[in-house]
Amino acid sequence: xxxxxxxxxxxxxxxxxxxxxxxxxxxxxxxxxxxxxxxxxxxxxxxxxxxxxxxxxxxxxxxxxxxxxxxxxxxxxxxxxxxxxxxxxxxxxxxxxxxxxxxxxxxxxxxxxxxxxxxxxxxxxxxxxxxxxxxxxxxxxxxxxxxxxxxxxxxxxxxxxxxxxxxxxxxxxxxxxxxxxxxxxxxxxxxxxxxxxxxxxxxxxxxxxxxxxxxxxxxxxxxxxxxxxxxxxxxxxxxxxxxxxxxxxxxxxxxxxxxxxxxxxxxxxxx
DNA sequence: AGCACA
Numbered sequence: 001x002x003x004x005x006x007x008x009x010x011x012x013x014x015x016x017x018x019x020x021x022x023x024x025x026x027x028x029x030x031x032x033x034x035x036x037x038x039x040x041x042x043x044x045x046x047x048x049x050x051x052x053x054x055x056x057x058x059x060x061x062x063x064x065x066x067x068x069x070x071x072x073x074x075x076x077x078x079x080x081x082x083x084x085x086x087x088x089x090x091x092x093x094x095x096x097x098x099x100x101x102x103x104x105x106x107x108x109x110x111x112x113x114x115x116x117x118x119x120x121x122x123x124x125x126x127x128x129x130x131x132x133x134x135x136x137x138x139x140x141x142x143x144x145x146x147x148x149x150x151x152x153x154x155x156x157x158x159x160x161x162x163x164x165x166x167x168x169x170x171x172x173x174x175x176x177x178x179x180x181x182x183x184x185x186x187x188x189x190x191x192x193x194x195x196x197x198x199x200x201x202x203x204x205x206x207x208x209x210x211x212x213x214x215x216x217x218x219x220x221x222x223x224x225x226x227x228x229x230x231x232x233x234x235x236x237x238x239x240x241x242x243x244x245x246x247x248x249x250x251x252x253x254x255x256x257x258x259x260x261x262x263x264x265x266x267x268x269x270x271x
Numbered sequence: 272a273g274c275a276c277a
Contacts, residue, residue: 206275220275
């Protein structure tokens with residue numbers, strides 16, 4: 001756990017739940033995972049609690065959403081600004097484009113065939129880092145006061161000094177390993193897409209140390225900024241890609257040693 | 272522990 005160097009810690013006690021591994025999601029099949037990760041809240045939001053979210057996000061969120069953004073890319077892997085909505089704009093973390101019926105809408109390329117991208121009603125994606133977290137706390141421990149207000153709660157947190165302190169080596173790129181060899185770029189992207197600031201994922205196939213013909217899949221995930229990356233890192237640390245497969249262990253995430261194409265500071269080219 | 276692409 002000393003992964004991120006000295007004393008870095010998250011505002012919430014996310015790790016606790018995350019590492020305990022006990023409160024894992026209900027039984028799921030591999031197929032389910034491909035629909036999206038059983039994201040627990042970045043701040044340890046218990047899955048059970050997610051049902052209690054006050055705002056009827058579920059109703060409005062999924063139905064009329066249809067083939068919403070996030071699925072437009074030809075390969076369905078793009079991140080793009082669409083997802084920024086999660087924590088930024090409106091209602092909350094439920095804007096996931098993964099509603100029911102997502103499998104068909106003309107979107108581009110999400111034809112996962114029988115995969116049915118049915119959207120995990122009980123899996124509202126979470127995703128944001130402290131600064132943009134939206135009321136996902138719905139009633140669980142952590143912080144006092146009613147959360148659920150965009151920004152407001154977050155700012156209160158900030159004032160309390162409860163802000164995320166990024167480790168010195170934090171970067172916008174995460175290095176992930178522990179992915180199964182047969183993991184596709186699409187699958188990997190599915191895991192990270194729900195997080196604010198997700199941009200893209202790059203898979204790399206390397207030869208394992210043992211020349212038993214094993215290949216290990218490494219993965220580099222690009223985020224808009226180090227904080228976004230840190231949030232995903234923390235939330236997915238130890239994520240069991242496939243619990244039923246004894247060959248695949250928990251994911252292991254760290255900040256990339258040599259940050260991505262753009263690095264942490266992509267200043268002028270964007271202006 | 273293991274870190275590629277531009």
